[in-house]
Amino acid sequence: MIAGLEALRLWRSRRPLVALLALLCFLVLMLVGFWTYAESRTKGAAQFEYTYENRSYFNGLTFALYAFYFGFVLLLPIFAAIEGGAQIAGDSGGGALTLLLTRPLSKTRLFFVKAGLAALFSLLLTGMFLAVALLIGLCAVGWGPLRLYPGVLQMTDTPQFLKRGEALMRFALAWPAAGLALLAPLAFSLWISSWAKSAVNAVGTAVALYLVLHVIAEVHFFEDLRPWLFTSHTTYWRGLFAERIDLREMARHAAALVGFTALFLALAFRRFRRREET
């Protein structure tokens, strides 16, 4: 009952549609950005300066990967935070949580249906984003082998070459890997949401904290802090685009992300069980 109801509410909320449209706009802007940057800055020069400038190897797969990387770091966690905020704090502010809690439905079931639905939504959004990025890459840029070089995006520290079929397989693997990585910010936002009484507060706080943690994870001054931040691990899926995947290292990051996700979920669930609806 509750899962169907919550799924219908999510669909009717138009959040999925808004998220998809936003990601689509982002992809188009990225395409224009790459195009104009390559044209205006390098005039097609072969000399390597920044990785995404060189037209000699830039193709739809490179576009999809870079666009996905930017989107994953900056956009998808925001949609995850919005979903986390909407699921508890948003329902609380609108009275929907009161309505649900006055039915014979355990808080445990309610919490995990909401968390599960938000996770599923994030996973589907990630998959759609990847698929659309690849499609735009195919139509607007054209496919070929995926070549990656060290550069500002830190996608790799040594040049990589993947044939097209192999690269597409890596994109397919990147979907669940990135989906797992997105669970940590999602669980984090659920935790914030379990304390908040309105969606705006929950989303605002979760996004602000995510950005702060993301910046700290990127700044070298905080090297010692990095292992303790979930944002240090979320881009671990980039390892899938190495010619030989370092499975051990990937498993370590994945384990850390599972740990952070379980930790935030435990905190959120604990708070949700004790939470009062005034």
Place this chain on the structure above:
Amino acid sequence: MVALVEVKRLSKRFGARAALTDVSFAVAPGEIVALVGANGSGKSTLLRLMAGLLRPSAGTVSVLGHEPFTQREEVMRDARFAFAPPSLFDSLTAREQLVRLTASPSRSVDSALATVGLAERADDRVRTYSFGMRQRLAIAQALLPPPRLLVLDEPSEGLDPAGVRELRALLLRLRAECGVAIVLASHLSSEVESLADRVVVLDSGRVVFAGSVAELRAGGERLVLGVAAMSAARTALASAGIVATPRGSTELLLQPPVPDLTEMQALLSQAGVELLSYHVETPSLEEALLARAARATP
């Protein structure tokens, strides 16, 4: 008979503010109990404590034999709550909401929608509903499936006069046919008067009265005297220690205890005042409530 709701020495604090203090009352099966009080008197807090949405600071609540905050799921199997303002899923239609929220068969849903007069708008999104229609839908969802205890917060709010009448008839029918116990928080004295078997009056989070409507009114009767010479009549009565308050130009109100009528007639006659009429007046429920509140205020 085992009480469906049993509240014992219940207190609830929000930080430093005491919302409820030492509240006790019980609701028997098939009984209609009205919670009455001014805004901020603690009615909604009490209902939320009964629904397990809030945790008591002190004292106990038992609803259908369960502690609501820790056993909310058990409580909600046979109790329905409708809070004010009505909380609904705006993006769903009325029918979708009832089917998915209550897991009731569509025949029951149709029947409930017809009962509250929403059959024609059943497939419209709730966000297009007026406040009164939302109220009706909230009541419909509280009827599915039929409960043993129904708790309603300001159920008549937003309803048109016909809707109010239909609601009252519905609640009385539920009680008569299904033995449903009803707790309703209300501002409307007419609603309380026409429905409630018992009234619990809250003032600043404390119970200042708990009993029947008749008991609430009891002791509030006044003797109304019609006299021609107002001032002479008051002087004559005052000489016998009777305080009379003028109402209009020809009426005097005598608060209880009402003196013996023959003695009073003699008293007025000696003072040359003619007694034109007399009758005993029962106070309205509003007056009785205000009087209770005034008495409770230190």
Place this chain on the structure above:
Amino acid sequence: MAGGARIEAALWLVAALAFAGASWPSAPPTKSDAKAALREHGTLAVMTWNVGGTRDGRAHPFDRTDLPKVVQAIETIDSDLLLLQEFRYSTDWAALRAGLSDLRREGDPWIKASGDVAIVAFRGELHGGELTGNAALCQWTVDGRTIEVGNVHAPAWNARERRRAIGNVADRLLATPGPSRIFGGDLNLDVSQRSDLFSNDPDSDVAIYNWLAERLTDLGLKAGPTAEPDRRLDYLFASADLAPFHALVLEGFRGPTMDHDPLLVTLRFR
């Protein structure tokens, strides 16, 4: 509620186990898989590094206390071709070989050493060689191609000697047109004209540099200073058929008594 408490406890347990798994000690550093992939696709990583020091004031400034750090850095950076300066073959080579345990698994590296310079190949083979003074020349065959390689440690204190040392190697390297070439080392060219310390003829340095830059591509042009305080004294040049991808000065690898950072470039045949 009891069910909820059990689930919450399970979540705490999952978090604890996952964190324990994530903090399991890493495997000891090995040659990266990416490196092997590089080899498959013909990318070349070439590094030049003056591994000596000046601070201890020794006649032979290679400080033995920093040797383990140098070995560790070479193992980590894992270039295909290494141009070393202030390197003593007689004592340092054995230590380097012993330290590079991981590299040795794939066979001994090739070395051509002369004076205080050495050309070391961890991939492919080294052939021939003209080894005079602090300069070495040889052929490096890698991925079925042959590259002429020159490595010089040019004198710091005399511009004329410096020009002669560089010119000797460069002239021979560029004598015949055609073959691919890599030329580098600690050239001690102070083209920023900070002549106070190293150059007694700044015009000479600029002339040498320009002569080289007209014939070969300066790979480390934008990579930054390689030596203290902020001088670019170490160079790698390549012929036009070798396309550079990336060049950077690797900071943080040198030992406390050393005064040069390694310059690493990656190349591919056009």
